[in-house]
Amino acid sequence: MKYSEMSKLELQNTKQEVLSAYNKFKARGLSLDMSRGKPSQEQIMAAIGILDTLNSKTGHISESKINCLNYGNMDGLPECKQLFAEILDVPAEKIFVAGNSSLNLMFDYILQCYALGAAENAKPWKEQGPVKFICPVPGYDRHFGIAEYLGIDMITVPMTDTGPDMNEVERLAKDSLVKGIFCVPKFSNPTGVTYSDEIVKRLAKMEAAEDFRIIWDNAYCVHHLKGKDDKLIDILEECEKAGNPSRAIIFSSSSKISFSGAGVAVFAANKENYEFLKKRYVKQTIGFDKANQLRHVRYFKDINGVNKHMDILADIVTPKFEVVISNFEKELSHLGIANWTNPNGGYFISLNVLPGTAKRVYELCKEAGVTLTNCGATYPYGKDPKDENIRIAPTFPSIEELADATGLLIISTKLAAIEKYLEKMED
């Protein structure tokens, strides 16, 4: 029976049951963390062989004859460009291989456009007025963090099952002070949605300022779950075709292929953006860590190596998604108080609880020992207007821990919903 159809008495009785279950959980003194999209130790160990590909006996000269322990070669080992070209399915000459963090590349890029301009002789965004970014929501908190840090206004647009609401995006982008959009186009953070071909094409084609930029954070490009996958078309090619060749920049990394924080990050761009950014990087750094690029190239070799590895990771990660989702289905689907995503890949499940109860669910979980992603984190400024979205990151805990944490989350979701309904009845 749906909670919304229950009488006050039925709700009060249910509350007693749920509260008793909650207190039992609390008494167990759990301490679990589902807050961040962190790989588990098992995932890390699956890639540990990467460390063995470079040591004092292996030599440190790449096949392309580059000394990976000395200066030089600003835009990365050619072999590493090739590897990421295959991973991202874009031509190798568009790939710039950098350090360990694609977030860092995005921050650098947005700061570049904001403070210095998006192209040669382009007026810095900052000097054009109060500039704005389109933020599909729910979205990635670290994207919003960059915009907030720089004082770029954020305008939210709802995510649909095929990408952001494009009517709304197209309407907003006509404003010349709207300078960009954050996109996680494949297995989106946190909804798991992959942008449809139509949405990619509309983003490429739509009317927008000359220096409007699509921050195409393809973080989960090869991160499918077992037996599932989605297909994403190439934004750079679509922008080219649409006559807006400099509109998009792709960012990605191996943070969730190899090691988080010790992986390799890249961007991909058309020739104009590539040369424009390379010109800055030549001033900005003595070059990126080629030793780590070499390790990755020697280990994975090519896309087949990556795909094999991602199948191994899918075997590890998929049961974790399943335990969360199957428990949600069993315990929540008949109550009418929550819905959730069931993605084909990526790192997250997006749970919507009864509007107005997400914060309460977070607190209930926290009190009983389970840390969720901060409430509101999936919205700009940390403010979820409906107070309903909770991002679940199932990769880090063990399956047993996840089963426990999901159990608590379900109980908390129920309890918060009952409290809300009872509160409404009081009014």
Place this chain on the structure above:
Amino acid sequence: MKYSEMSKLELQNTKQEVLSAYNKFKARGLSLDMSRGKPSQEQIMAAIGILDTLNSKTGHISESKINCLNYGNMDGLPECKQLFAEILDVPAEKIFVAGNSSLNLMFDYILQCYALGAAENAKPWKEQGPVKFICPVPGYDRHFGIAEYLGIDMITVPMTDTGPDMNEVERLAKDSLVKGIFCVPKFSNPTGVTYSDEIVKRLAKMEAAEDFRIIWDNAYCVHHLKGKDDKLIDILEECEKAGNPSRAIIFSSSSKISFSGAGVAVFAANKENYEFLKKRYVKQTIGFDKANQLRHVRYFKDINGVNKHMDILADIVTPKFEVVISNFEKELSHLGIANWTNPNGGYFISLNVLPGTAKRVYELCKEAGVTLTNCGATYPYGKDPKDENIRIAPTFPSIEELADATGLLIISTKLAAIEKYLEKMED
């Protein structure tokens, strides 16, 4: 006999001799590079054991219990902070351990001050008017590159044997649009000078804008030559004492201790600057590569490990400095057409040839197969007003190659000087 004292006939005869020697060199078809401060393969191999400290069998958890292959720990492994605290002789809590490039940290920092402000609520430099930087010359081309890229005006100040001409620096710093100074305070690039205690104290004390910043690039902090060393006092402490605690930021790296491009970079700052920058880095990146930090800590352990290693490097590098300097002494000291530095450490020898001939010397060397650092590189905008300074980087070539290259450089220095004297006689 000094060239300046020679008659026209004597000069013409000497020219024939020198030209004949030059042509013999040219005929050998050499191809040598003394242009960049790059370590040699021998230096790299001396540190190669670093690579063996982290592999699939060693474990990847630091002594401080941090998983070095997963996210977290923004400002570096505590052990790595401690290591660099000992290297730089500053307290560990002031050390922020970052990526692979201290130049990148300097670029980020200067861009921060320029576009966003040097402190909370500080007005960005850019919005204050046409801001300027003091550049001791000859200096480091990559520093000048940052200022030029951002459009910060550069004002040169001559280097003395104990640091920059402080009367001039103090005079300039009074202008509130003068926002900083670039310093390589120990074994300065390219002169090899180490700043005296008095100069460090005057920099800390002098009158300057509240948001004036000393970019203290201590790149060669432990890089002594064999049996030699210099002592540098702590700028952060001096600034603290002088009541200007936020004035200086120290930058350094292991690029020339371990591997160039695959080392570890740090900054050191007082609490206010540290927290201010950490707040940005939390938005800018998911964290830096802790795996490489762990390798360095496991290999060097502490300052004793570093010092032992730097003694090994000094044994490799010192004979290279000696072959250049002894040949200069033998061949040039009696001619009155050049002077050079004889540093106690660092990576460079600074050669001043007869004013107005540096470019010609560069061209003569280039034509005969030896690449020197671009002429003018040691001055802002690549413009050496006296056309006299040549930076020599003796570390990369072998001793035999260096002997050859130095021979050619000496001949070219002579030839260019003779040409210049003869040209003057024509006037």
